[in-house]
Amino acid sequence: MSTPADFEPMEKGFDLAQAIAEADRCLLCHDAPCSAGCPAETDPGRFIRKLRFKNITGAVRTIKHNNILGAACGVLCPTARLCEEKCSAIFKSQECPEGADRPIAIGKIQRFLVEYAWHQGIQVLEKGAPRPQKVAVVGSGPAGLSCAAELAKEGFGVTVFEARPEPGGVLRYGVVSYRCSQDFLNRELDDVRALGVEFKCNHPVNGQRDAEKLLAEGYSAVFLAPGLWQAASLKKQRPAIKGLWSSVDFLAALRDGRFAEMRDAVAGRTVAVIGGGSVAMDCIGAAARLDAADVYLVYRRSYAQMPAEPDERIEAQEAGVHFLLLNQPVDYVTDGGRISGLKLVRTRLGEADASGRRRPEAVEGSEWVLPADLVIEAIGNQAPDDSPAWYPRVKVNDRRLIEVDPDTGRTSVEGIFAGGDIVRGPALVVQAVQDGKVAARAIKDYLTQ
Template sequence: MSKVIKSTFISEAVEGFTPRTAMEEASRCLLCHDAPCSKGCPAGTDPGKFIRSIRFRNVKGAAETIRENNILGGSCARVCPYDRLCEEACSRCGIDRPIEIGKLQRFAIEQEEALNMTVLKAPEVKKEAKVACVGSGPASLACAAKLAMEGYEVTIYEAEEKAGGVLTYGIAPARLPQHVVDHDIETVKNLGVKFVFNTRVGKDITLEKLQEDYAAIFVGAGLWLEKLPEIPGVELPGVMAAADFLKKARKSEGTYNPGRRVIVIGGGNVAMDSAVSAKLLGAEKVDIYYRRTIEEAPADMAEFQYVLSLGISITTNFAPAEVLGTDKVEAMKFKGRDGESEAKVAVDTVIFAIGQGAEDMGSIAPFALNEKGLIVVDYSCKTSVDGIFAGGDVTLGGKTVVEAVASGKIAAVGMMNYLAQKEVN
C-alpha cells in the first residue's frame, strides 16, 4: 500500500522552517558572488541578500529585503514556481540540490509577522495626485504599495468582498493559506492604501467617475471569465469552471461539498489546485485528465507530486469529448490523442481548468485589446487610454503571481512618470 497523505482543506501542505532549521538551510547556501538566484526573480526579491542575512543572524534584515522588493513576499514564498526561477539558478545545484529559497523566504516573512515588524512606511506628507487601482489582486497590490510608499494616496476598488483577487479566490489554501494573504494585504493597508469592496468598476461605479476623482488609474482586473469547452452536455448541472469552483471552495472555508466522484480537466496549476481542493474537501475519487503529456503540461512538477501524494490520479493524452447525463452529469466521455482510444468514466462533478479569459474590458473603457481580449500596454504598462495603466494577468494572460507583482511595480513607475509629466504632484 502506498502511503497517501491525508489532510484537510485548510491545513498547510508543507511545514515551515524553525529558526534552527532555517539556519541549517541558510548554512548550505554558497553565498555566491553576483548571486544567480537574485537574477532569477522577476520581482527582484533578492534571495542572495536575504539568505545571507539569515545566515548572519539578521532575520529582521532578511524580512526587510523581501518586503522592500516584493510587497507580496509572503504569498510569493508559497506559490512561486521556484524550480524554474531562483532555485533553478542556484549554484548549489552543481553540488547536490538547490537551497530551499521559497521556504527560507516564508521563514523570514513568518518572523516578520511574529516579531511585529513594520518594514514599510509611507511618507507623512502626501502628494496632491490621487490614484485608483481596479481589482485587488497581486498586480494592483504591488502597484498600490509602490505608489503609496512614494506618497500617493491610493484607493483600490474590488468587486468581491475580500481583497487578494486570485490569492484569495483562486488558489487552494493548502498551498496558500488565507492568513498569509491577509498578512501581505495588511502591509499594503498599513501604507494607507484604502480599499472599497463589493464595487465592480464599469457596473457599480463608472470609470468616468474614477477619472474625475483620480489623476491616474491602474487596471489589474485579472482573468475571471470562466472557460468551458464547446462540447455536448457542458450545460448540465455538475459541470463547473475551475475559477468558480475554487472561489466557492475558498468562500465556504472548507464546508463546500464537491461531490463523491470528481474529474478535473486540465494540466496547469489551476487544475492541480482544483483537484487538491476537491480531494481535501472530501471527494472520494478525484481524477485529472489532460489532453497532452505531463512534459507538455504547464503545472509545476512540485504540484504534480503533491497531487499524486494525495492519491489523485493523472491520465494524459485524453481530451474531453462529451458530458453525459439527463438531469445532471452522470459520466464523462474522453477521446484519446491517438485518434483511437476512448474512455467513459462515471462522475458526479466535472471541473474544467482549461484556462481563464479576461472579462469584457471594453465595458470599462475603450482599451485597445488583443485577440484574446487582453489589454494592450506599452513597456511602462500604459494602455491606449490616457491616464490609465494596466498590468497582471489582464495584460500578461495567465502568468505567475511574481510576474504580476513585477508588472504592478513597473506600472507604478510608469504612473509616477506620467504624473510628473503632467505636473500633477
C-alpha cells in the same frame, strides 16, 4: 472524514534554526545568480546574505521593499524554475547537468523571514510624505496590491476598487487554503493597509467606460489589474448541468467558507477534472481532500507536456489521483439534468503547434465514456466578454488582453496603466507583483514630471 480544520492548515514553514542552517549553505556568490532569476527583483542573494550575518531586520527590509507579497511568493512561486534554478549550490557541471546538490530553499527562507517579522512586530515599511495626487487601482490581486503599495510608499493617495467582498484576487478566491490560508493572506494585506491604501470592496468598475471615468472623477492615474475571471468551457457557453463546475466556481466556493456544502457534493463521488495546469492541480487536490471516491485528471496531451509544476504532479499521484492522459473531452453525458459521465476521445501526439508542444490529434473511432458524478473544467481563464466596454479607448488584442508598453505598463490611453494577468494572460503571482512595481514607477514619473 475531512473537516474544515484538516482542509485548512498550511504546511508549517521554517523555524529560525532551520532558516539559519539553510542560509549557512549559501555560497555567497558575488554575482548572486538567484537574484537574476527572480522576476520581481526580490533579491534573494542580498536577503540570504543578511540572514547569514544575523541581520534579520535588514533581510526582511530587502524582501518587503522589493516585494510587498514576499510571504505569498515564498509559498507560491515555482522556485525550481525561477530563483532556485539559478542557485550555484546545485553544482551543475558538464558531467552532472542535473546538479550534484540541492539548491538553497529560497522560497522557504523568504516566507520564514516575513512571518518572523509579523510575529516579532518588526516594521520595515513607511508611508512616503503625502503628495496631492490620488491614483485608482482596479482589482486587488497581486498586481493591484503591488502597484498600490509602491505608490503609497511614494506618498500618493491610493484607492483600490475590488469587485468581490474581500481583497486578494486569486490569492483569496482561487488558490486553495492549504497552500495560502486566509490568516496568512490577511497578515500580508495588513502590510498594504499599514501604508494607508484604501480598499473599496464590493465595488466593481465594470459599467460602460467606468474605468476611464475614474480619471474624470479626480484620480490622476488609473492602474487596471482585474485579472482573468471568466472560465473557459468545452462548449462556447457552459450549459447549466447539475454537477458541472468551472474551476473558478469550485475553488471560490471553498474559499467562501461553503466547505460543508462542497463536502456533501464531493464525498464518495467520482470527480473528473479537465486540464493539465496548476489550477487543475488545485482542483484535484481539493476534491481528494473532500473525500471523493475517485478523482480523474483528464488531459489531452502527455505527462511531459503538462503545464503543472513537476512537484504538483507528483503530489497528485501520491494523493491517488488517476491520470487519464492523451484523452480529449468532447461532450458531457447527462442523466435527468445531472452529469453522469464525460465523453472522451483518445489522442495521439502529432507535429508541434504554435506553443512548441506536439499537437494532440483525435484517434478516429476511439470515443468512450468515463462515468463521473462531477466534472470540473480547469481549462483556462479569460477576460470577461464585456471587459473592453469598461475601458473602450484602451487597446486590447483579440483575446481581450490589454496591450501595454512592457517597460512602463502604459496603455494606449494617457493616464491609464495596466498589468498582471489581464495583460500577460494566465501567469504567476511574482510576475503580477513585478507588473505592479513597473507601473507604479511609471505612474510616479507621469505624475511628477
